[in-house]
Amino acid sequence: MSSQIPTLRWGIIATGLISSWFVQDLSLERADAKAHHIIQAIGSSSVEKGRAFAAKHIPGKSPTIYGSYDEVYSDRAVDIVYVGTPHAFHKQNCLDAIKQGKHVLCEKAFTLTAAEAREVLDAARKSGVFVMEALWTRFFPLVRTLRARVHDEKVIGDVRRVFCDFAMDMNLASLGPDSRLKNPALGAGTLLDIGIYSLTWGLLALDPRIGSQAETPKIVATQSLEDGIDVATSAILVYPNGSQGILTSHAGVKTPPAFCRIEGTQGTIVVEGWATSAPTAFVVQPPNGEAERYEFARVGRGFYWEADAVAVDIAAGKCENETMPWTETLRVMEMLDEIRRQGGARFPPGQDWESGVN
Structure with a gap:
């Protein structure tokens, strides 16, 4: 892996299907990778559930397993939080991560409503962190x-x-x-x-x-x-x-x-x-x-293309991505x-x- 590409350490929130696809993709070896991705931590409803998730979907990796989301947000080794919870929890998950100074990649739909999306993006703007809706397509x-x-x-x-x-x-x-x-x-x-x-x-x-x-x-x-x-x-x-x-x-x-x-x-x-x-x-x-x-x-599956874009943007000091900017999420x-x-x-x-x- 080239030392010229950025490294991003991920904290994964929730252990459902979409999170499993995401971590599997980030763990693939790719000749054309634009970033080096590390699954640093996994937050689940229980440590046992988190361990089972890691063993099944990223065997051979050793992320820190937490029995809560808050511990992922406060982990200093985590650069960015991937939010893979149901839509209704996205707003609060994002706000909690942003409050701890974490960058965020949040699954679509970004929130339940446009009003909730504005609340998250306003918090990101004030904190100066990167946030993007994970519309991988x-x-x-x-x-x-x-x-x-x-x-x-x-x-x-x-x-x-x-x-x-x-x-x-x-x-x-x-x-x-x-x-x-x-x-x-x-x-x-x-x-x-x-x-x-x-x-x-x-x-x-x-x-x-x-x-x-x-x-x-x-x-x-x-x-x-x-x-x-x-x-x-x-x-x-x-x-x-x-x-x-x-x-x-x-x-x-x-x-x-x-x-x-x-x-x-x-x-x-x-x-x-x-x-x-x-x-x-x-x-x-x-x-x-x-x-x-x-x-x-x-x-x-192709989730790594959005993850690569996020890593490159964060390394460049950006807070949003030109392919999926905040104004497009709001629109x-x-x-x-x-x-x-x-x-x-x-x-x-x-x-x-x-x-x-x-």
Whole structure:
């Protein structure tokens, strides 16, 4: 491992599925790594659970295991905290880590609402720490290449319409009321869990800009609710130039591998992958002529690309990342608020919340 690349020592909060994928990816040997990642500490509800997690997902490593999150925040050997808890806990986890001077990479959705996101980012600004929403898909080389083909090279002309779906058969009927997928107080429902990816693809394909520079479209949305959570969400983004994004999520069916279609005045692009969050290829199809296929191999799942970007930014003294800046997190959270305002999902049911989109 080159000594010229930065080293970042991670404290992992929660030991669920997403955290297991993250630590596995950071432990891979990669010839093109932009940073050296150390799993320094793991915080769980018990030391025994934390030890089992480490033994299973990062065998041969020796992180410090804690039976609480607070001990991770206060560990001086930890540079940055990865927050892999359910959505409803993100705000407090982030605030607690920031209070101890830790940098933060927090899983999507960043918080439950835009108001909560502002609270976290205000705290980060005052403390001068790095904070980023972990929307890993944005950091895939495929996404960078796709945006260059669409927006810089205009290989399909002007984009007129985007369809994107993320659906998983979550078998909700088999889950108890306290499951993170069933409990509205935990931010349950398809929108924050998987619908955010459909929204992300729509935004990335329809606008070359992000954050404060991007256009915020009009939103028309509806949700199907069961026991207070959305089991299906559909949102249409309508831009002033007439282009539209039709973006959906569902908890009872499975999206096919071709999950996104981008339609332009001079052709179409279809994006494929084992999940909407993890693209592997896209195909450019002109009106006449042969299709051109772009495939992107990777080791592991691809969480290390966002982790590398974080390490490089922190080494450079930055507090936010240009691919996922704070203004983009806020813009997306405001859109999610507006979709829920129109669709009816509440966290928890009946609770008032701020919508940042008029």
